[in-house]
Amino acid sequence: MGIAERKEREKQQRRNAIIDAAERLIFEKGYENTTMDMVAEEAELSKGTLYLYFKSKEGLYLAINARGMKILEQMFRDAAREVTTGLEKIVNIGKAYFKFSQEFHNYFQAMIHYEAKKPDTDMELPCWDSCETQGMRTLEVVARAVETGIEDGSIRADVDPMQVAMALWGHTTGLIQVLALKVNQLEKFNDVTLEDIINTSFKMTRNGLAG
Amino acid sequence: MGIAERKEREKQQRRNAIIDAAERLIFEKGYENTTMDMVAEEAELSKGTLYLYFKSKEGLYLAINARGMKILEQMFRDAAREVTTGLEKIVNIGKAYFKFSQEFHNYFQAMIHYEAKKPDTDMELPCWDSCETQGMRTLEVVARAVETGIEDGSIRADVDPMQVAMALWGHTTGLIQVLALKVNQLEKFNDVTLEDIINTSFKMTRNGLAG
DNA sequence: ACAACAACTGACTAACAGTCATTTAATAGG
DNA sequence: CCTATTAAATGACTGTTAGTCAGTTGTTGT
Missing domain, CATH: 1.10.10.60 (Homeodomain-like)
Structure with missing residues (x-):
């Protein structure tokens, strides 16, 4: 049947x-x-x-967000596979995230929408958990890259991979978000491009992690 | 009269x-x-x-946000004054930001609310400009600390102060935001505290900038 | 053929942001 | 002190929209 x-x-x-x-x-x-x-x-x-x-309009938007998160995870996996050392993987994942925010700007916007919500809001939605675990899977891709880096010596050994992964996730999300908001002001008042700042950030991260 | x-x-x-x-x-x-x-x-x-x-409910919330930004700027200034070298100033400002997000959680929430909005939304509100310039003033406090660091040798000289300031602003805002969202998941599934990750982030930043 | 069940409908309600014609209070001039 | 003019405040009203639910239509199993 x-x-x-x-x-x-x-x-x-x-x-x-x-x-x-x-x-x-x-x-x-x-x-x-x-x-x-x-x-x-x-x-x-x-x-x-x-x-x-869908339970609500928010629930529907959350489902859209879930799609974006899946794409992002795949991009992270690809980025990690493209290069060899752990540190290179991390930088490449960072670049992939930036690329995602540009190519899939609308999915990125959806992600931001939920990261800005108070934790308690709509926590009961079944989709929420799915997004959470999706996020965790993505985070684990980063954490594994850090582990690789510690093993191959490209990343300093005195850090916890999962903690670094979370820190990097927060850093990069926040940076892209702030820059997305300020692109207009940015290129007019100060004479810097978006890419300049992203590169500065990558440079800092690289130096901060190098073993 | x-x-x-x-x-x-x-x-x-x-x-x-x-x-x-x-x-x-x-x-x-x-x-x-x-x-x-x-x-x-x-x-x-x-x-x-x-x-x-007030032009709208959003405009009223924006005025609340402006109050928070003023408090934050003052906290940044105090943090920079408390220590001497540029690198110390940067770390101390970072700590101040984290403290702000805990002590003035609701103001931080208001900030997040606006950083999550699309750039084009409500751009015409008179309050918006005031918040933008407020943000710039705050950013300049950070940039000046970086300059100090380059001069006193505590921060590497091959970076642009304003670019670093923007990167740090994005990094820290994003990190705190992500952590605020995940505190629940965080301390249950992984056995890390919020402070652990913040400290990991500071460590990375310090190493990334050290001269 | 028909009962039982699942999927779908759209008119309806409640809630809320924002408006505007009208009223009330304050000020200036004679 | 009275009155005209302007400024400040009001609250009933409108339009919009998320979410509901009693009723209809279609599908499956007997």
Whole structure:
């Protein structure tokens, strides 16, 4: 009796179709300027149906965020594979993150949206956990690169890999976020480019970790 | 004719009283869970009056943010004055930022709120510029500390002070933000404390900048 | 053919940001 | 002291939107 399976598959497809529709609108108009009615129309469904698949508008946006996080994890894995020493891996992962924030600017925006929320908000959403574990997996890619670096001697041995991974995650997320906000002011008032600062940051990180 | 001056003074007082009222509510219940009607009642004014003093709810929150930024700038200045070498100043400023995020958690939250917003949103608000220049002043305190460090030899000379200041600002803001979000997961799953990671970050920064 | 169940609908409600015609208070002039 | 003019404040009202739910439509198993 493959009917249950087919139904499950169809349910997932519909769910994805809704996320697709929401993405198209939110990525074009922004989260605040997109209404659930608009999403419903774009998905060719009624509004009520959206709420059968997602608990709330935030929950829907969280599902979009989950997609972005998956892409980011893959980019991190690729970045780590491209080079050999641990320190190189770290720098390359950092570059991948920056690339992600540019190429998938809208997914990055979604990530920021959730990192800015108070911890207690909407913690009960089932999607939240999935994002958390996704984040952990991504973090572990970084931590493993640090371990590699300690082993091959490219990274100083007196640090804890997971702690460094978390610190780097915070550093890079924050830097990209701040720069995204200030690009306008940046290039007019001070005569620095976004890349200048990113490179300065990489230089600092490299020196801070070198063994 | 000191009447105009008195009126101006009264206007500022009323404005401050509104911010006070909004702060009390938002800091207790959170921004999303505070309505303008609630603020009006707390301030013992009608809702319409709030809009004579602030363009929007966001504008009011931005004014709260401005208060926080002033406190932060002062803390940075104090932190820089407490120690002598440039590198020490940088580390001490970092510590001050962390302290700010703990002691004035609600102001930090307000800052995050605006750093997470898209650049184009509400850019026209008069308060925004004030926050931007406030931010620049704060950043200059950091940049000056880096300059001092280059001069006294505690910081490597091959970096641009303003670029380093911006990188550090991004790093630290991001790190604290991420940690604030993950404190729960953090201390349960991995057996690290918030302070451990902050210290790891400081260690990396110190090594990355040392001359 | 029909009962039982699942998926879907869209009109409806509640909540809230922001507005504006009207009222109230303060100031200046005669 | 009275009155005209301007400034400050009001709160009922509007428009928008997230979320709901009683009812309809379609699908499956007997």
